[in-house]
Amino acid sequence: xxxxxxxxxxxxxxxxxxxxxxxxxxxxxxxxxxxxxxxxxxxxxxxxxxxxxxxxxxxxxxxxxxxxxxxxxxxxxxxxxxxxxxxxxxxxxxxxxxxxxxxxxxxxxxxxxxxxxxxxxxx
Numbered sequence: 001x002x003x004x005x006x007x008x009x010x011x012x013x014x015x016x017x018x019x020x021x022x023x024x025x026x027x028x029x030x031x032x033x034x035x036x037x038x039x040x041x042x043x044x045x046x047x048x049x050x051x052x053x054x055x056x057x058x059x060x061x062x063x064x065x066x067x068x069x070x071x072x073x074x075x076x077x078x079x080x081x082x083x084x085x086x087x088x089x090x091x092x093x094x095x096x097x098x099x100x101x102x103x104x105x106x107x108x109x110x111x112x113x114x115x116x117x118x119x120x121x122x123x
Contacts, residue, residue, distance in 0.1 A: 001025040003033075003114030005095045010120045011085055017119060019080040021095030030101035033078040034110055035069060037091035037119075047093070049105040050078060058105035085121045092116035 007019040021033060034049035048059045048069040057069050068081040078095060096110035 001029075001031070001097055001112040003095050003097060003112060005093060005114050005117040008093060008117030008119045010122065013085060013087055013121055013123050015085050015121070016081070016083045017085065019082070019093055019095075019117060019119075021078040021080075021114065023076045023078070023097060029099050031097045032100045032102075032105060032108060033069075033071065033095055033097050034105070034108065035078075035080045035093060035095055037089075037093045038116070039088075039091040042091075044094070048080060049108065051103045051105060052101050053103075056103035056105060082119070085119075087121045087123045090119060090121050092118050 002024045005021045011017050030052040032051050035047040036044050037047050038044040046060050050057050050069045050071050054071045066084045071078040094116040095114055097112040098108050098110045
């Protein structure tokens, strides 16, 4: 499984961006997808995850209400809509996948990772 994130860029505080993650390769399996981010000098942190069906989502507390994760399995694509962006959201954003068909998205260990996309939020 290969993942490719895109959609990053420079945006002013309060603005919005939508990131996309295209999954290719063995996409016939049922997999959950998560978004993570890593800011300069900080550890990678979890952002959000979505189940295979798209029916279950899970967010880090600090992202709730501002970020929305969704997926379109017909396009093998997962999205992260980010609104009301803050300078502290500046980071490289990564998407990752794990073969898992359930809905318990907490503490999932992701096996497949793609290169990240840089999001910069200016004040």
